[in-house]
Amino acid sequence: MTDKTDMERQATAAPAIELKGISKAFGPVQANKDISIRVMPGTIHGIIGENGAGKSTLMSILYGFYKADKGEIFVGGKKTDIPDSQAAIAAGIGMVFQHFKLVENFTVLENIILGAEDGRLLKPSLAKARKSLLTLADDYGLKVDPDALIQDIGVGMQQRVEILKALYRQADILILDEPTGVLTPAEADQLFRILGRLKSEGKTIILITHKLREIMETTDTVSVMRRGEMTATVKTSETSPAALAELMVGRKVLLRVDKTPAQPGDVILDIEGLRVVDEKGVERLRGIDLQVRAGEILGVAGVAGNGQSELLEVLGGYRTGTGSVRVKGQALDLTGKHSDGQSRRQHGIAHVPEDRQREGLIMDYQAWENTAFGYHNDPAYRSGILMNNAAIKADTVEKMERFDVRPPNPKLEAKNFSGGNQQKIVLAREIERNPDLLLIGQPTRGVDIGAIEFIHQQIVALRDQGKAILLVSVELEEILALSDRVAVMFDGQVMGVRDASATDEKELGLMMAGITHAGEGT
């Protein structure tokens, strides 16, 4: 299709979705302010904005989860009222959530008909669904095994099931909320191929994300949101990542990390032959050898699930292993009484865990309580068996200021901060301990651009103070930007270690897939 006919079609056709003057407030917080947007049929329309910009609220209004305070919704040129998700489905709108809504111990087929069964008996519905599933799979290249249990298939596949669920309900408009948050780069690429296919078959797609790369690669049009307002809608081909970032944050953003060459000192962390067998008896780490020196950042790259998490957990003291791990020459206890988080902290190891909501923070604790988390036995934080709450609070106020946590309210519960600010609370707690070794996993997962810049600066600053840093991230870009050396993990082993300046995404990508250079062993 040429550009001209494309434009002609857009000029004549009504927008697939049009929102006019949508406003929504939660108490004093204006989540959406007078938002208007036109999404043309057969296009991929990106909505980008930082965490908390109001993207998800807007989509929830479109899908009938919230009712807008003001404004109108038009679907296919017709004014439509969407009081609940049933109405959204009836209007041809399908939604793929960031956190999948699937029944783990049901099969793919059972999940697809869930809520869309035809009669009281399941058999005919299942048979019908199986048939249309085959057609859908053919039409859009969405191959899944209809009889596999959800719990047995990968995250990428589960997402496919979510898309199929929407298509089975005859959705013409698909909304995807942060679809790549849980995917590996390869799975993400597959997803985008599927989206391209759906588009060419005439479906309309709204892609919500805060990742610039995805917007640039996949969308036709992009709308930028900031603080509840729609700041711009532009053609993707006519903009650049830097311009979008500026629109999102409201100021110029440094997209790469400024750092001087590392000046490595003594070996701080020395891992030899580290092995981990998990609860199911599967060997997760199969003899890891790694060294991290003072004043350097060692990045551990790899597709999620290749042992990086287990490595952090063993080092952090909440998973047992065998082999030898020395910190500043002292052997760590890997199995016994002293293999716990408290002992690790006494060894001068600080740990920013991969999942701040499950591990790094108690979401129901207030910020000040979280600031003491893991360090609650510190003499400065206690008086006898009691906690010294006043001292902790005072310390929290200082840390919040230094790390620019917003809002700077030590009595706010962790769950009420945005992702970036939650991460800053964890970082402040761990970095301000002035550790000899910092373990840091997925430092910027689910964190907005403005905060990413800040977090990266803090990590580099700690390195420049001569500390050793072990960084695990599934974002290759981040690994390359921050690390001085890069280790690639595959299937519980280290495939190789490279100087960050002497390697590139292509080489690392091959190693992540388990392929080392020819001539360097098998």
Add this chain to the structure above:
Amino acid sequence: MDTMPKWAEVVLVPLISLLLAAILSALVILGIGEDPVAAVKLMVTGALGSTYGWGYTLYYATNFMFTGLCVAIAFHARLFNIGGEGQAMLGGLGVALACLYIPWPHWSLALIGATAMAALFGAVWAAIPAFLQAKRGSHIVITTIMFNFIAAAVLNYILVNMMRPQGSMDPATARFPDATKLPTLHDLLAPIGINFSKAAPANISLLVAMAACIFLWVLIWRTRLGYEIRAYGHSESAAKYAGISPVKITMIAMIISGALAGMMAINNVMGEAERLVLNATEGAGFIGIAVALMGRSHPLGVFLAAILFGFLYQGGAELALWTSIPRELIVVIQALVILFTGALDNMVRMPLEKIFLSVRAARAPKPKRKPVEPAE
């Protein structure tokens, strides 16, 4: 952001729940042809209208404070201890042993000794399910329920075959010696000129229970142990990350929980019956669950809820005595209160939250602080 001010959360929600339960109870009473207003009057005068009534209300409340605290502390570690009943029974055994076999010179020493034994027996009885959960993964709800039955059977055996005095037909221990007799509220209040009923069973254990409330508040909100227990209760994975041992927290929380349930025995066994009888606990262990739920696992809440349930118990007994409202209906009324305050909490909470939100929105057109993070 918090949607409701704290006072509404802790005062208004339970009050409205209570009101709803009362209305429904009134309808039930109307339905069987009795006068609800007269019934309420009778309950209030029966439970609160005399020092005799108060004496019984506070006696029951003392039991419920101990068992309510027992459930509350376990809740903070996200453990559901349904075994308060069995732990209290074993506590009774501890009290009986302490009182019968040790020649106490004075009641105060006897109280300390009996309290320690009661706590020890209750703690051991809770520690077994705790150990099974921590080390073997047996679900604590199941094991503590089973331990209630085991406790009843053990007690039955011991009373019938071992501790029953020669020649007695009654499955109960001998009467405790006079030196272990605890001062009642009558004895305690007489020196300051208050003439409290002599016949009512409320005794010095009430003060022990109140002290336990204060102790538990300090433990939960001020100590490092309490911090670790709450952290574990909120998130086990985060607790592991921080180096808080799940085994340690499970054991300690359950041991404290069982000890509190066991301590109830100084009230009902030592203070009231002055001997150990079968079924001395009379279901107080289960009422403790409702008390902890209604009191939101906060010691002050537990204190107030225990007094409310003490009132319902005593008032209910009066109703059964003086009206044709059958005993079973009293249980229905108590169950309604439990249902509304414990189980249907959100039914009241959510509309109330909405009201507060709209009131706040109307009152504050211009928020002083800039809204930094709109909800996603």
